[in-house]
Amino acid sequence: MTGMHHMLVHFPLAFWALALLMMVAGRLGRGSLAKASAGGLLAVLVLSLLGAVAALISGWLVWPVAANLNSPMVRNHLLMSIWATGLWTVITLLVWQAGRQAVQGARGTVLIVLGLVGAALFAISGTLGGYLAGAPTQLSALLAQLGWSVYGTFYVPVWALLVMVVLALGCAVLGRLGSPEHRSS
Numbered sequence: 001m002t003g004m005h006h007m008l009v010h011f012p013l014a015f016w017a018l019a020l021l022m023m024v025a026g027r028l029g030r031g032s033l034a035k036a037s038a039g040g041l042l043a044v045l046v047l048s049l050l051g052a053v054a055a056l057i058s059g060w061l062v063w064p065v066a067a068n069l070n071s072p073m074v075r076n077h078l079l080m081s082i083w084a085t086g087l088w089t090v091i092t093l094l095v096w097q098a099g100r101q102a103v104q105g106a107r108g109t110v111l112i113v114l115g116l117v118g119a120a121l122f123a124i125s126g127t128l129g130g131y132l133a134g135a136p137t138q139l140s141a142l143l144a145q146l147g148w149s150v151y152g153t154f155y156v157p158v159w160a161l162l163v164m165v166v167l168a169l170g171c172a173v174l175g176r177l178g179s180p181e182h183r184s185s
């Protein structure tokens, strides 16, 4: 299954990278390139999620479960893969809801910011996978400078998790208040 995982991970990584480029082209580009990018974005995002599911399943089958759960680096790789998949799932839902307007104006700018965070997450997941496969990259040196040694289990303090939950609820409330149905009622 090792070779299968190595092959399958290219699908979500490549489609997510392409989706980010399409968001930028859709938001900042002009003419047919912008139009094609906005129109094709949802299809690319859906394909990326199918690829992510295949990568997540095949990843579990590379090493025995006990080895996966005992290795801090696999735990980090697993965590970042799930976070990346979670964020790109939200992006996919947003694009599905908003259609071509997802890449226009302020929405498009927010989408690009989310896409950049998603790109950071999949890049970290990929660099950790590279370590596991014996091919480390310079990205981990940057992470070390930011205070995270990838050899130790990634740890988020409880207060930081609570701040994230409060921020998420705040965003949901703001989104609800700004929705057209709410404003018209």
Ligand code: HEM
Binding pocket: 002, 005, 006, 009, 012, 013, 052, 055, 056, 057, 058, 059, 060, 061, 062, 063, 068, 074, 077, 078, 081, 082, 085, 125, 126, 127, 128, 129, 130, 132, 133, 134, 135
């Ligand atoms: C979106 C999901 C995932 C992505 C994008 C991803 C990405 C990667 C990448 C890029 C590599 C390096 C492959 C290479 O250098 O050719 C890798 C290796 C690896 N991944 Fe994942 N991965 C994902 C999910 C998982 C999961 C869920 C697990 C297990 C819990 C896992 C376990 C591993 C292991 C053990 C290796 C090293 C394989 C070896 O021995 O060479 N991955 N992954």
